[in-house]
Amino acid sequence: MAKDGSTGSTAAATTDGTTPGGGDIARSLELLWGTGDRPSRGPKPGLTLDRIVTAAIAVADAEGLAAVSMRRLSTELGTGTMSLYRYVPGKAELLDLMLDRVLGEPLPDEPGRPAAAPPAPDDWRVAINRMATTYLDNLRRHPWLLKINQARTVLGPSALRGLELSLAALRSMGLRDPELIGVIITVNSFVEGLARTQGDAEEAVAQTGLSDEEFWDSQRPYLERAMLSGAYPMMASMSEDTFSADFDHFAFGLERLIAGFEVLVAERTADAAADRT
Amino acid sequence: MAKDGSTGSTAAATTDGTTPGGGDIARSLELLWGTGDRPSRGPKPGLTLDRIVTAAIAVADAEGLAAVSMRRLSTELGTGTMSLYRYVPGKAELLDLMLDRVLGEPLPDEPGRPAAAPPAPDDWRVAINRMATTYLDNLRRHPWLLKINQARTVLGPSALRGLELSLAALRSMGLRDPELIGVIITVNSFVEGLARTQGDAEEAVAQTGLSDEEFWDSQRPYLERAMLSGAYPMMASMSEDTFSADFDHFAFGLERLIAGFEVLVAERTADAAADRT
DNA sequence: CGGTTTGGGGTACGGTGTACTCAGTTCGCT
DNA sequence: AGCGAACTGAGTACACCGTACCCCAAACCG
Incomplete structure (x- = not known):
């Protein structure tokens, strides 16, 4: 590449x-x-x-x-x-x-969603959620995005516009400028990492012609032998649903991330209140 | 590739x-x-x-x-x-x-750090911090890791051992098994995304022979024109240190992530206490 | 010792990005 | 109107890549 x-x-x-x-x-x-x-x-x-x-x-x-x-x-x-x-x-x-x-590019119209982009909401939690889901959607629509070196992307007009919109939505957090960038970088990094994992999985299915189930089945004998060896007690004691596909890791991680930001914002507003008195 | x-x-x-x-x-x-x-x-x-x-x-x-x-x-x-x-x-x-x-592989000895791997700490915050830093170190030492499809990695003995150690260290969080996996996936995704950005930057320097400074300087005239156009008010009003390299985005994001986990753990222990009464 | 099994390596094929070169087209100027 | 300059389009060629196929030499078993 x-x-x-x-x-x-x-x-x-x-x-x-x-x-x-x-x-x-x-x-x-x-x-x-x-x-x-x-x-x-x-x-x-x-x-x-x-x-x-x-x-x-x-x-x-x-x-x-x-x-x-x-x-x-x-x-x-x-x-x-x-x-x-x-x-x-x-x-x-x-x-x-x-x-x-x-x-x-604006996201193409999808059947279930209104086409027009609503204005930036004043609630930064919703904004972050939208940022993350939008980015994830984009990465899933174009899985090759993560294979291109993004570091030297020339900052084109459209890239600038996206950054501008994000910053405007996050202003209400009341953080310092570098921290705002930190928020964006953190959320984007999380989404990218997750999308990479998902994209890799789909690519593997397409390339090997082997479904995920078949793949894991082929590993099962080796894994079971490893579990029985006693060298991996924690893993052996895991419940059945541990690796279930039902669990939404994206929602889980994003929720934790937003909760973490919430803590910081609360600290800042508390500090500001203390300064005022 | x-x-x-x-x-x-x-x-x-x-x-x-x-x-x-x-x-x-x-x-x-x-x-x-x-x-x-x-x-x-x-x-x-x-x-x-x-x-x-x-x-x-x-x-x-x-x-x-x-x-x-x-x-x-x-x-x-x-x-x-x-x-x-x-x-x-x-x-x-x-x-x-x-x-x-x-x-x-265990991390090779570095001058500043003791070689022996200490036993898993009972404080999961420290454990997550160590997980993340260790993984980031690994990704920085071997930047090509992120270019290999990890989805179909055969779960070898060493990979299993790493997962086992992580799980053991996180047990004290008191979360359900799928959530524990969620914690690991979230942290790893964040680290991967961040490492990808950093790796891309270094690769770009090596390939183009152009330092980051030179690169941004070459964009400056276009950016300044865009700022003056008034189309990007938020970005134009950013402070000078916004994109400074001094800000540690890894530490910032990881801190927020751990704070987010803390909230969940606190909720769970509160629930457990309420159930007990 | 003869046969069989195995590792080592040469050749060849279809793919890639792209440098170089030449022919052909279209305009501005005289 | 005609001519020369400037530009576009395309063909050829080269150095890479992964790897299929084939043959030969080495080592063991009977």
């Missing part, structure tokens, strides 16, 4: 002459924020960045990120493979663009 | 004749729990599974999971590439073995 690095950067340096790696980011930024004015000489482009990104996302959603290759996209779009490089500096940048597109 | 799937499973079926995918798991299980008795006909093996896994981990630690290829490992070990397939069914299984090895 990650490009080779050695061949990539050195090759870019020999070709372009710009500082290796730096030129690509500038190029990505222009692609994201750019005015889109195209030079007025030469033939009109037969493709759009938008179409490429859309096609890439469609393929990734349907068959996983591994299916997204330049050759595959070109056949999908009916062009030559190398033509894509007229619009995108490289595959890494294409992945960046996919990220920004998906993270910022 | 993930193997092709179509070629992999079908090829395994044509070669071996066993149910596609199922044979590999059985093979992995035997590799993990197996007795290691080798047949006494034919030449002695010049390699060990252990040496292969060790070499793979070394390469992954030093240069990232992308550098772990069968050809690379073979040159590292001084053998032919295809010889490796006498010991490992395929690359996917090798990754599984790397996982189990690393997740179960």
